[in-house]
Amino acid sequence: MSASVAVPETAVDVEKIRADFPILHTQAHGHNLVYLDNAATSQKPRVVIDAIVRYYESANANIHRGVHYLSQLATEEFEAGRATVARFVNAAKASEIVFTRGTTEGINLVAQTWGRTHVRAGDEIVVTAMEHHSDIVPWQMLCGATGAKLRVAPINDRGELIVEEFAKLLNPKTKIVALAHVSNALGTVNPVKMLAALAHAQGAIVVVDGAQAVPHIAVDVQDLDADFYSFSAHKMYGPTGIGALYGKAALLEAMPPYQGGGDMISSVTFEKTTFNKVPHKFEAGTPDMAGVAGLKAAIEYMNGIGVDKIAAHEHDLLEYATEAVSALPSIRIIGTAAEKASVLSFTVDDVHPHDIGTILDQEGIAVRTGHHCAQPVMERYGIPATVRASFAVYNTRAEVDALVRGLRRVREVFA
Amino acid sequence: MAELRDLYQEVILEHSKAPRNYKEPAHTNHKAEGYNPLCGDRFTIYLEMDGDTVRDIGFQGAGCAISKASASMMTQSVKGKTKAEAHRIFAQFHELVTGHSHDHEAELGKLAVFSGVSEFPVRVKCATLAWHTLEAALEGKQEKVSTE
Numbered sequence: 001m002s003a004s005v006a007v008p009e010t011a012v013d014v015e016k017i018r019a020d021f022p023i024l025h026t027q028a029h030g031h032n033l034v035y036l037d038n039a040a041t042s043q044k045p046r047v048v049i050d051a052i053v054r055y056y057e058s059a060n061a062n063i064h065r066g067v068h069y070l071s072q073l074a075t076e077e078f079e080a081g082r083a084t085v086a087r088f089v090n091a092a093k094a095s096e097i098v099f100t101r102g103t104t105e106g107i108n109l110v111a112q113t114w115g116r117t118h119v120r121a122g123d124e125i126v127v128t129a130m131e132h133h134s135d136i137v138p139w140q141m142l143c144g145a146t147g148a149k150l151r152v153a154p155i156n157d158r159g160e161l162i163v164e165e166f167a168k169l170l171n172p173k174t175k176i177v178a179l180a181h182v183s184n185a186l187g188t189v190n191p192v193k194m195l196a197a198l199a200h201a202q203g204a205i206v207v208v209d210g211a212q213a214v215p216h217i218a219v220d221v222q223d224l225d226a227d228f229y230s231f232s233a234h235k236m237y238g239p240t241g242i243g244a245l246y247g248k249a250a251l252l253e254a255m256p257p258y259q260g261g262g263d264m265i266s267s268v269t270f271e272k273t274t275f276n277k278v279p280h281k282f283e284a285g286t287p288d289m290a291g292v293a294g295l296k297a298a299i300e301y302m303n304g305i306g307v308d309k310i311a312a313h314e315h316d317l318l319e320y321a322t323e324a325v326s327a328l329p330s331i332r333i334i335g336t337a338a339e340k341a342s343v344l345s346f347t348v349d350d351v352h353p354h355d356i357g358t359i360l361d362q363e364g365i366a367v368r369t370g371h372h373c374a375q376p377v378m379e380r381y382g383i384p385a386t387v388r389a390s391f392a393v394y395n396t397r398a399e400v401d402a403l404v405r406g407l408r409r410v411r412e413v414f415a
Numbered sequence: 416m417a418e419l420r421d422l423y424q425e426v427i428l429e430h431s432k433a434p435r436n437y438k439e440p441a442h443t444n445h446k447a448e449g450y451n452p453l454c455g456d457r458f459t460i461y462l463e464m465d466g467d468t469v470r471d472i473g474f475q476g477a478g479c480a481i482s483k484a485s486a487s488m489m490t491q492s493v494k495g496k497t498k499a500e501a502h503r504i505f506a507q508f509h510e511l512v513t514g515h516s517h518d519h520e521a522e523l524g525k526l527a528v529f530s531g532v533s534e535f536p537v538r539v540k541c542a543t544l545a546w547h548t549l550e551a552a553l554e555g556k557q558e559k560v561s562t563e
Binding site: 355358362383385414 | 418419422423428432452453454455456457477478479480481535537538541
């Protein structure tokens with residue numbers, strides 16, 4: 001960026017940020033990579049990659065058990081990671097953070113522990129029509145095991161939850177309300193705080209799929225009053241295979257363990273095992289310690305830029321892209337909620353999303369095509385699939401322009 | 416962009432826009448359904464078999480240009496053929512789109528336009544969905560076919 005161009009104080013320095021991500025220098029089919037598949041997984045900055053390497057080079061040992069130097073160091077780093085995650089989502093204390101493999105495992109953990117303990121035949125679980133399969137299937141499995149009933153709160157044509165219909169579904173039989181903070185297929189931001197208040201008034205607990213929210217907007221689990229909030233590191237510039245589940249301390253303490261094994265026990269005899277205290281009760285086996293080091297670095301990276309600045313930058317890109325793509329012929333935007341984050345899903349009248357994906361790929365542009373693990377959403381709109389462009393802090397308006405050129409190319413091929 | 420044109424040849428685009436035998440034949444006695452849930456391609460293949468011979472064939476459904484054109488051109492190529500001949504054409508077609516062998520291009524005739532698919536491995540499943548579904552219909556298999 002030339003020195004003569006004034007950068008507003010609120011803007012992020014995208015070129016500087018791009019230099020932090022080694023993979024963004026990739027050439028794809030002879031073009032500069034334009035990576036617009038961030039809702040599937042984000043790319044990783046050098047500091048995250050380095051943190052993982054550094055962990056293995058200088059701190060690796062098994063945690064919570066050795067008395068030796070490295071074991072203590074690894075344990076300290078692991079627990080420092082937990083404290084960083086807790087602060088990032090404003091949990092009241094670090095012990096309210098359970099490390100998982102990712103969002104999906106966190107939701108399954110709640111379904112199999114709190115759910116199996118509290119949900120009975122005839123009870124109801126409410127989800128929304130915009131959920132990812134990972135926030136549908138675990139609840140269906142719980143319903144299958146308990147005889148509870150799954151109820152689905154509908155969305156309107158813009159892809160917004162119909163709050164009145166949602167409220168009508170709630171009753172004293174509702175034990176769990178599970179919903180996405182941000183929809184991965186539509187980009188809709190749900191008013192979680194207000195919906196949680198409605199659910200709590202009926203005595204239900206609220207389980208939030210935060211996978212698509214945490215990378216893009218500041219999350220305060222206490223302000224939302226979420227009982228559980230699950231998210232993945234890999235969508236927020238962190239490594240794959242690690243995620244976190246926030247749970248209110250009182251709920252976590254009253255829940256049975258998820259898996260049995262080492263680290264989750266206080267003592268074991270063949271007659272009786274005493275479980276460890278939270279959060280360790282839910283972390284059987286040797287965890288992904290390098291992953292936690294990477295997640296901690298990712299959070300520090302995001303904080304270094306400022307989550308609000310990231311959100312503002314992505315919002316600008318989304319607005320710019322929505323306007324530019326909408327202006328093209330035969331485009332139908334899927335998901336036009338008033339409150340959106342990062343996701344632009346669309347179809348082109350007579351061209352299948354897979355063909356669009358292939359043509360864009362030849363231009364070096366990575367988008368996602370398909371049902372985005374949200375088949376009920378596709379059914380709601382009567383389409384088999386969409387093209388989804390999703391943005392991260394390192395994306396630029398020039399990349400949106402490349403997407404638009406790519407879509408013109410689609411029209412040429414299918415002329 | 417030569418590669419892209421190799422995939423989206425005029426004949427393929429034309430068939431995807433105006434598919435042939437897009438119907439359920441009146442005397443259908445075999446049918447099978449193919450479905451690739453990840454991309455949403457879904458086709459039903461209908462056969463009117465006369466003994467071992469494909470007397471009539473049709474298909475219906477929706478999918479990408481490659482899968483639709485493949486279904487359309489497949490119906491043309493196997494109509495009037497015996498079951499064994501249909502299997503043989505598919506075997507040659509499969510070799511072609513997976514890039515294993517281009518030896519049968521002459522024999523495959525018009526179907527040779529799909530040779531470009533071999534440069535796009537992720538699209539092989541699109542080009543072969545209708546064919547695998549045809550095989551299921553020929554063998555009277557009941558389960559839904561998928562190439563994902």
